[in-house]
Amino acid sequence: MSTQHFPHSTTAMARLDSVSLAYPKGPQVLRDLTWQLLPGQVVGLLGRNGSGKTTLLEALLGLRDPQAGRIELFGCPAAQLSDEARARIGYVPQSSDLFETFTPTQLLAYFRSFYPRWNESKVEGLMSRWDIPRDQPIRKLSGGQQQRLSIIRALAHEPDLLVLDEPVSSLDPVGRRDFLRELVDQVLDRGTTVVFSTHILSDLERVAFNLAFMSGGQIALQAPLDELLEQVQHLTGTSSELSSLMQRLGVTPLKRTPLEGGQERVLVKLPQPSALPDRVQASALNLEDLFEALT
Numbered sequence: 001m002s003t004q005h006f007p008h009s010t011t012a013m014a015r016l017d018s019v020s021l022a023y024p025k026g027p028q029v030l031r032d033l034t035w036q037l038l039p040g041q042v043v044g045l046l047g048r049n050g051s052g053k054t055t056l057l058e059a060l061l062g063l064r065d066p067q068a069g070r071i072e073l074f075g076c077p078a079a080q081l082s083d084e085a086r087a088r089i090g091y092v093p094q095s096s097d098l099f100e101t102f103t104p105t106q107l108l109a110y111f112r113s114f115y116p117r118w119n120e121s122k123v124e125g126l127m128s129r130w131d132i133p134r135d136q137p138i139r140k141l142s143g144g145q146q147q148r149l150s151i152i153r154a155l156a157h158e159p160d161l162l163v164l165d166e167p168v169s170s171l172d173p174v175g176r177r178d179f180l181r182e183l184v185d186q187v188l189d190r191g192t193t194v195v196f197s198t199h200i201l202s203d204l205e206r207v208a209f210n211l212a213f214m215s216g217g218q219i220a221l222q223a224p225l226d227e228l229l230e231q232v233q234h235l236t237g238t239s240s241e242l243s244s245l246m247q248r249l250g251v252t253p254l255k256r257t258p259l260e261g262g263q264e265r266v267l268v269k270l271p272q273p274s275a276l277p278d279r280v281q282a283s284a285l286n287l288e289d290l291f292e293a294l295t
């Protein structure tokens with residue numbers, strides 16, 4: 001991978017430029033993917049099972065080498081990050097069977113030794129509030145308790161960039177709400193940049209996150225949730241009417257579906273509430289519809 005810096009990368013916390021990645025003897029997962037996370041952004045990463053969310057997050061962290069393209073964190077090549085830069089990252093992997101014989105107390109003491117910054121009172125507060133047994137081997141904790149511990153570990157050193165791979169998949173509804181509150185506090189207090197993958201769409205609606213939809217090995221669309229709900233619409237009409245409308249509005253269809261009788265349905269992100277001709281029908285989408293249409 002080239003170590004050359006991007007000329008305008010200083011503003012992005014993470015930046016992927018034309019990244020392609022295939023597993024050896026496995027599928028092509030990332031295809032010429034370009035994406036960036038700006039400081040203070042909170043991005044929910046959505047995509048179907050196997051669409052490549054974990055692969056993307058691992059590549060972003062420099063844990064997987066792409067065959068093509070460049071990845072930078074804090075303006076430096078992700079594969080060659082300094083220890084100082086690594087200490088600015090918090091990561092909750094999708095599953096981790098490391099440290100199973102440690103107790104939570106031992107695990108936290110171990111990690112504390114690596115980080116110049118460590119918020120002991122936050123750790124203590126969360127350990128108590130989230131009821132995590134401190135002195136049992138981690139393998140004996142429930143899936144949800146292990147996930148909470150992993151979240152505490154990732155928040156403890158007050159990272160500037162927080163990468164969470166399905167952090168709430170094992171949490172009960174109360175646990176998910178607690179986690180989201182903690183996340184929001186972290187973002188409000190420290191301006192942390194956050195990206196997290198999830199399949200739980202209702203959680204996203206609680207906070208005005210940016211949503212990024214992954215499909216075909218790329219980020220098909222990213223925008224703030226309210227903008228998506230307002231501006232992404234299905235338009236139905238004849239192909240010629242729709243083509244001239246899209247040309248007039250300067251939009252490219254995200255998806256086209258031919259219908260009977262020369263009609264067509266297109267999925268578009270309208271520039272803003274746009275005046276539409278009477279013969280074109282517009283319908284808004286809820287988050288589940290958006291997920292289905294965009295992934």
Ligand SMILES: Nc1ncnc2c1ncn2[C@@H]1O[C@H](COP(=O)(O)OP(=O)(O)OP(=O)(O)O)[C@@H](O)[C@H]1O
Binds near residue numbers: 027048055
């Ligand atoms: N280590 C690996 N070796 C080979 N193929 C892999 C490996 N890890 C993942 N894959 C494949 O890469 C594709 C993307 O997997 P990935 O785990 O990134 O998807 P995901 O979007 O995170 O899925 P999910 O929502 O189910 O967690 C899948 O087809 C998967 O089978």
